Amino acid sequence: MIYDIAVVGGGIIGTATAYKLSLKFPDSRIVLLEKESKLAFHQTGRNSGVIHSGIYYKPGSYKAKNCLDGRKQLVKFAQENEVAHDVCGKIILATKEEEIAGLEKIFARGIENRTEGIRKIGPEEIKELEPLAEGVAAIHVPCTGIIDFKGATRKMGELFLTNEHNEIRYGVQVNGIKNKDNETELTTNEGKVLCNRVIFCGGLQADRLAKMEGLDPRMKVVPFRGDYYELAESSKHKVKNLIYPVPNPEFPFLGVHLTRMTDGTVECGPNAVFSFDREGYSKTSVNVTDALDALTYSGTLKLFAKHWRNGINEQRRAFSKSLFLKALQGLIPSLTMNDLAPGRCGIRAQALAPDGTLIDDFHMINGRRSIHVLNAPSPAATACLSIADEIITRFETLN
Ligand SMILES: Cc1cc2nc3c(=O)[nH]c(=O)nc-3n(C[C@H](O)[C@H](O)[C@H](O)COP(=O)(O)OP(=O)(O)OC[C@H]3O[C@@H](n4cnc5c(N)ncnc54)[C@H](O)[C@@H]3O)c2cc1C
Known part of the structure; x- marks a missing residue:
C-alpha cells in the first residue's frame, strides 16, 4: 500500500498541515506519523499557550505575515470547534525609562505589521488593566489571546480523521528515508511506509530528518x-x-x-x-x-x-x-x-x-519529493494554519 502523502510529526504544524491537506485533497490517502503515543507531546503541548498578535516580528518576514493571518484563522477555528481560548489582550511593560526606546520600536513594528487596536498607555491605565503591575509606560495589545494548543491540535487531528482515507499512526518513528524511482520509502520502527510525497514537521528533530534524506540543512x-x-x-x-x-x-x-x-x-x-x-x-x-x-x-x-x-x-x-x-x-x-x-x-x-x-524566521526546504520544515519557533503555534497554507502552496510545486 502506498500513501499519497505522509506527514511526519504530530505537533501542531504537522497536524494542521495534515488537516488542511485533507480539505484540499479529499480523495488522497494521507497518513500522519507520530513517534509518541499522542499528538502535541513536545513543543506544542509544553508552550505558553499564547495566541500572539504579531506585533514583534520584522515587517515582511514569514513570522509577521503568518502570525497575522494564522492568528485570525486560529481564533476562528477555536470558535467554530469549541477549543478553549480567550482573546483577552496583553500589556508589554516598560519598567524603567531606559526601556521606552525599545517599547517605541515595538510599537512602530506593530503599526507596520497592522496589529489591530494597539495603544500606548501610561501608568494610570496600566493600573486599570493590571492593578499590581508597575511601569512607566506600556503597549496594550488587545488582539493577543490564550488558547489550549493541545486541544486545538487534537481537534485538527479529529477533523483530519473524519475523512475515511486518512490515518494517524502513533508510536511510529521515522529512522530512514530512501527516494526510489516512483515513491519514497520511510524506514520506521514499525516497518516500511511507502508514499508519493512527504512533509516533515519534526520540530526538535527537523535537522536530523533533513540529513536522513541526504540534504544539507545548513543549520x-x-x-x-x-x-x-x-x-x-x-x-x-x-x-x-x-x-x-x-x-x-x-x-x-x-x-x-x-x-x-x-x-x-x-x-x-x-x-x-x-x-x-x-x-x-x-x-x-x-x-x-x-x-x-x-x-x-x-x-x-x-x-x-x-x-x-x-x-x-x-x-x-x-x-x-x-x-x-x-x-x-x-x-x-x-x-x-x-x-x-x-x-x-x-x-x-x-x-x-x-x-x-x-535563525529568526520560519524556514523550510524542499527535498526530492518532500518538504522539510526546519525552523518553526514561536509564534508558529499561533501561525500553524497559515504555515500549513504555505506548505501546501509549496507542495503543489513539487515534481
Ligand atoms: C517553552 C515554549 C513556549 C512557547 N510559547 C508559545 C506561545 O505561547 N505561542 C506560540 O504561538 N508558540 C509558542 N511556542 C512555539 C510553539 O510551541 C512551536 O513553534 C510549535 O509548537 C512548533 O510545532 P511543531 O509541530 O513544529 O513541533 P512539535 O510540537 O515539537 O512537534 C514535532 C513532532 O514531531 C515528532 N517527531 C519528531 N521526529 C520524528 C520522527 N523521526 N518520526 C515521527 N515523529 C517525529 C515529535 O514527536 C513531535 O510530536 C513556544 C515553544 C516553547 C517550547
Missing part, C-alpha cells in the same frame, strides 16, 4: 529549555491577563512573563537555557548524542563565545528561585517567594546557523 536545531513557575492558588488574583517585559532585541525569546492560561492557572516564565537534551524535561537531563551534537557544532560555539555572560546568568537563574522571582518582580514588585510554586518546562527547537546566528 542545526539547538534546544533551549524554558522553565516555568506557577502562581500559587492564593496568588492567582495578582495577574488579570498577560504581562510581558520589553524583550532584549538580541534574542528571539520574549523574556519571562506572566500568563493566565485557559485552565485558570497563571504561569511565570519561560526563561531560555541551553539544554543538553532535545526531549528531556528536567533541569538536569543530559542526552549524550544531543549534547555532543550541539557542543561540537561551530554555530553553538560561536553563539556561546558571543553571549557567554547571558548564558551563565540564564543557567544561574534556572536553578535559583530567588533570581527568577527578581525578574518577575520587575513586572510586579509585590510578588514574593511564597507566590511561586514549581512549574513545568518546555524545550524550544531553535535553528542555529553555522556562523552562530539564531
Whole structure:
C-alpha cells in the first residue's frame, strides 16, 4: 500500500498541515506519523499557550505575515470547534525609562505589521488593566489571546480523521528515508511506509530528518529549555491577563512573563537555557548524542563565545528561585517567594546557523519529493494554519 502523502510529526504544524491537506485533497490517502503515543507531546503541548498578535516580528518576514493571518484563522477555528481560548489582550511593560526606546520600536513594528487596536498607555491605565503591575509606560495589545494548543491540535487531528482515507499512526518513528524511482520509502520502527510525497514537521528533530534524506540543512536545531513557575492558588488574583517585559532585541525569546492560561492557572516564565537534551524535561537531563551534537557544532560555539555572560546568568537563574522571582518582580514588585510554586518546562527547537546566528524566521526546504520544515519557533503555534497554507502552496510545486 502506498500513501499519497505522509506527514511526519504530530505537533501542531504537522497536524494542521495534515488537516488542511485533507480539505484540499479529499480523495488522497494521507497518513500522519507520530513517534509518541499522542499528538502535541513536545513543543506544542509544553508552550505558553499564547495566541500572539504579531506585533514583534520584522515587517515582511514569514513570522509577521503568518502570525497575522494564522492568528485570525486560529481564533476562528477555536470558535467554530469549541477549543478553549480567550482573546483577552496583553500589556508589554516598560519598567524603567531606559526601556521606552525599545517599547517605541515595538510599537512602530506593530503599526507596520497592522496589529489591530494597539495603544500606548501610561501608568494610570496600566493600573486599570493590571492593578499590581508597575511601569512607566506600556503597549496594550488587545488582539493577543490564550488558547489550549493541545486541544486545538487534537481537534485538527479529529477533523483530519473524519475523512475515511486518512490515518494517524502513533508510536511510529521515522529512522530512514530512501527516494526510489516512483515513491519514497520511510524506514520506521514499525516497518516500511511507502508514499508519493512527504512533509516533515519534526520540530526538535527537523535537522536530523533533513540529513536522513541526504540534504544539507545548513543549520542545526539547538534546544533551549524554558522553565516555568506557577502562581500559587492564593496568588492567582495578582495577574488579570498577560504581562510581558520589553524583550532584549538580541534574542528571539520574549523574556519571562506572566500568563493566565485557559485552565485558570497563571504561569511565570519561560526563561531560555541551553539544554543538553532535545526531549528531556528536567533541569538536569543530559542526552549524550544531543549534547555532543550541539557542543561540537561551530554555530553553538560561536553563539556561546558571543553571549557567554547571558548564558551563565540564564543557567544561574534556572536553578535559583530567588533570581527568577527578581525578574518577575520587575513586572510586579509585590510578588514574593511564597507566590511561586514549581512549574513545568518546555524545550524550544531553535535553528542555529553555522556562523552562530539564531535563525529568526520560519524556514523550510524542499527535498526530492518532500518538504522539510526546519525552523518553526514561536509564534508558529499561533501561525500553524497559515504555515500549513504555505506548505501546501509549496507542495503543489513539487515534481
Ligand atoms: C517553552 C515554549 C513556549 C512557547 N510559547 C508559545 C506561545 O505561547 N505561542 C506560540 O504561538 N508558540 C509558542 N511556542 C512555539 C510553539 O510551541 C512551536 O513553534 C510549535 O509548537 C512548533 O510545532 P511543531 O509541530 O513544529 O513541533 P512539535 O510540537 O515539537 O512537534 C514535532 C513532532 O514531531 C515528532 N517527531 C519528531 N521526529 C520524528 C520522527 N523521526 N518520526 C515521527 N515523529 C517525529 C515529535 O514527536 C513531535 O510530536 C513556544 C515553544 C516553547 C517550547
